[in-house]
Amino acid sequence: MDPVAGLLDPRARGAFILRSLLSGPWSIRIEDEAPLTLVAVVRGTAYVDVGTATTEIMPGDVAVVRGPRPYTVAGSAGTAPQVAIGPDQVCRPIAGVVGARPMGPLGLRSWGNDPDGATMLLTGTYHSPAEISRSLLAALPDLLVLRPGEWDSWLIDHLIHEVDRDASGQDVVLDRLLDLVLITAVRTWLARPDAHPPRWYTAQDDPIVGAALTCIHARPGQAWTVASLAAQARCSRAALARRFTELVGVPPMTYLTEWRLSCAADMLTRSDATLEAIARDVGYASPFALSAAFKRVRGVSPRTLRSGAASRAGRL
Known part of the structure; x- marks a missing residue:
């Protein structure tokens, strides 16, 4: 087995792919215990906080978050989480938070607190470690962010287009597109002079x-x-x-x-x-x-x- 091919061999199986439409203030605590998640900003901005690092992501950026530890995605740094997403993608409000707009389904593969929200995120989640090689999970940092100009971001545009469709075999199409986004992200990261790949x-x-x-x-x-x-x-x-x-x-x-x-x-x-x-x-x-x-x-x-x-x- 070629270990580099192992790094670049994700196999999503019915991956959780969702478009989030949000108006501020908003903040979401992710506690789904997933091994790996990709978060792309389509419009607006967001802050990803994984505990060891916090980064602002903007349109065209993609954040790769390594689990299974919890992390937070928010519209502005320091905003207290209003809801928590648990295993099986179950959403629950966080007690004690007042004034938060309710979040829920907004159509096909869409969710959030405002269908016309200024912020749109695209999230792709690998449910199980079986979908990701252990070599990849061990190699990746807790949070990896790719900016426009350093990777082929047109794949996100294609994924956004396919999220809106409900054709036959659509889940398979979305799985393979998510795999391509991850493969491209990892290859780009490995080529960075400041990357810290495994020894x-x-x-x-x-x-x-x-x-x-x-x-x-x-x-x-x-x-x-x-x-x-x-x-x-x-x-x-x-x-x-x-x-x-x-x-x-x-x-x-x-x-x-x-x-x-x-x-x-x-x-x-x-x-x-x-x-x-x-x-x-x-x-x-x-x-x-x-x-x-x-x-x-x-x-x-x-x-x-x-x-x-x-x-x-x-x-x-």
Whole structure:
């Protein structure tokens, strides 16, 4: 598996896509526990506060918010939230807030407090971690904002156009458009000079470490050792171990274990392959060996991870 392709392989499944029409003052607390959400401003302005960062977004901007922690979207900085959006997109008013205009449905895939509101947002939410690779979720910052001129914002215009339609297969069209917006956003972010992608991503350019990473990523099921990886990289074991740890941040065998378990986690939540087949594909001799490694590193069993993903999908 190409890890960069894994980063750029979202698979929305009935994603929550909504147009919000709002007049101020307004502020919304998002507590839906979703792994990833995109918020685009069509008109007006908004402030996104994820706790660790607050950013103003304007027309043409897209904010990528990594969950599952709560965040706030408001018309002006410091406005107290008036409603909270919980799991399954259930909206509830926040007690103690006075003078707020009621929010509710305003037509097909539209919601807010004023059908003629000065602010229009377009929100696309991935419900489940199964729709997003763990490599991507681990790589992204809490809040990523792209401005007009640095990315292909015409995709948002296309998405807005499709949100208004109710044709056959429309949910699939919206899912794929949302995926394209996210793929374009991530590619743009990775190309930024100020981006902080995962260390393995930049280490791929190193001739020694890059060769070892290519082997691990392409064939996680092979019985790799430091010696065999060093042979592929045409260097000594000591040189590989030292340079790999320096550039990636962990020793080669630790990274191999992490990569195998990441691959297994994606297979558990995105396929119906048996645990035995998954164990074999990622380099474990038996399902028991995979389960033991999973519990030791991830703190849960593979079956628990899979059943949790299935439970979340069943609620959608």
